[in-house]
Amino acid sequence: MSNERKNQDITGWVHLDPRSKLMLLVLFSVVVMIDVVDGPAYIIRVIMTFIPVVLVCLEGKIHIGVRFTLLFVAASWLQIYAQKYVGGVAGMLLLFLCYMIMQFAPTIITVWYCISTTKISEFMAAMNRMHLPQGIAISIAVMMRFFPTLGEEYSSIRDAMRMRGIGLGGGKVSKMVEYRMIPLLFSCISIGDELSAAAVTRGLGAPVVRTDVSEIRFRFRDYMIVSTMLILTILYIIFSIKGGNVVL
């Protein structure tokens, strides 16, 4: 492993408060839920989409930002093109694909940003400050801990499938899913068991007030980003109601 990666700070230098990230996620899901295809609301939507992309780029992952931008631009262009020139089933499929990319890619990149730059201890501290019950905080923390593990497991399973030459499941979609899911489930169950055994021997779940070593606080950039997103979301809702996209 190279030295620069060794010293990499997980939270990156923007280092938003976990609560701002949570806010970002909530506002973003509101925007994604209301579907808009044109007008001023659409412009706001695009701006909001690119805020997390900018954040990702600021963490030095410029290649990911660029790839996302290309994908997004290609999908929007293709959508317009398909609406005009491609008809029939092919057109429908193409439209559907573009729609999926435009809907989900921004959410995925936001979630990825939020999870990959948050330490579990910071997250637990944030949950504690918000006076959420420990049970909920622990469950979400376990999920955050599990995402990278899932990724690791999945990639070794994919390797094993490549070696067997069954990556495409012999042409059957059901087999493709089955071959991936069965080993994944088995290994997740055993890892989950070992993980919880290790956690309870370290006192997780003790009925005491948990101490938080991590310093978390709202900084100027937190206020900046949260207020920008909040204003944009409100504008978005107003414009989409005016545009008739949302019926009250």
Add this chain to the structure above:
Amino acid sequence: MIEIKNVNYHYAGSENNGLENINLNIYDGECVLLCGASGCGKTTLTRLVNGLIPHFFKGELAGEVMINGKVVSQEEIYNLAGIVGSVFQNPRSQFFSVDTDGEITFGPENIGIEKKEILARKDKVITELNLEKLMNRSLFELSGGEKQKIACGSVAALLPEIVILDEPSSNLDYKSIKKLRDIILLWKSQGKTIIISEHRLWYLRNVIDRVIYMEKGRIEKEWNHEEFAKLNAEELALKELRPVDVEENYINRFFGKNSDKEEQIYDKTQNEPADNEMVLRDFFFTYHPKKYLLFRKKISPQDEKICELKIPYLKVRKGEIIGVIGNNGSGKSTFLRCLCGLEKSCIGRVETCDRNVYGTKLTKLCYMVMQDVNHQLFTDSVLSEVMLSMEKPDENIADGILKELDLFEYRQKHPMALSGGQKQRVAIASAMAAKAEIMLFDEPTSGLDYRHMKEVSGLLKQLSEQGKTVFVSTHDPELLELCCDRTIRIENGKAYEVF
């Protein structure tokens, strides 16, 4: 003091790994080794002490376990957290945080210790265990040995009087094992009571005070330190234990000390492979290629400077068993991955007298039995697992392969219901069905007892008799001794022949 009185235990829904009539006292400051074949109950015994039995694993428990006069079954498990610390076998599934700092403070935070005190403990643990370089990093980027060190640190931060280590060295290389030993010695000097359950015995020879040998859930024998150090390999082998003495020779092999006895493998002659030979050429690879936007460039020998794997030439005989050794991160696994075609940007190729195989076609020629064999079993019966690998499924051939590997009676069973060794054999069976010529094994004996290790070496020999070329990466000198025809040491991505 730990007192175990008349304990009988059975896991719910399982006949295996139970305990029968266990009576044992472990005194303060003692360092005790639990050994015995897999399934002898040594892990179960450790779980009695850290409270996972009866609080986490359900089963029938009779008898009493007491720590400092308190009955374990009547204490809540979080009250034990500050008294008993546990380090487990698998480094990747025992940490809760994603960052190293958070992991060390995790335990003390849970039991509500004051913040100042936690930070003081953290600093102390970091200096004591030499963890400075590992701080503020993602746990997912660490090697197995480094993760295990963090696990030790996380336990130490709770300041337990008793430390339990359950097969802690299973996934570690030589260097990491020595570091682990240093940590155990430090704890011993601090007066902690230490209980270790382990298959690898050599590194503990001068650490332990007492050895407890278990068989089928009973304590069969006890040795003190002097008696144990004197046991020779035959006596241990009778008890299916691995050697206590690992010869100097092997240690030097693993550390590459006797460099006069090894040489780097070069392309001296540019020889074409003869009939019974194969040549591996141009295996160069890096995990950190130059930054790219859309398409990753193939790696050629010109990129050698940035490569983590650089093996320009390696000639092997067909049917040879080649042991691949080297520390974690030296490029061993990378070499195996490239050889079986999993790394697309590697341009390495395998030449035989009549063929030239490269790129994704390597996946047909080579087959890797992974360290975690669960990842490569996909179907709901052993038979269909084997048939899946065949180009033209033929039940007769599949049955033949299964008979050869003693799996015929399990042909209708679900692969996940088999034991670890049987799963390994199923993976080998499917490789044979796929007609792979080169078989790769990634640490097939980690965490196995002596008997299972001998079984694995028997299998490897069987494969080589059938003309398969076998590469086996390992940290176990015992395995090299048992079955390898030659040994290659990989260091910094370069291959050295060890004589």
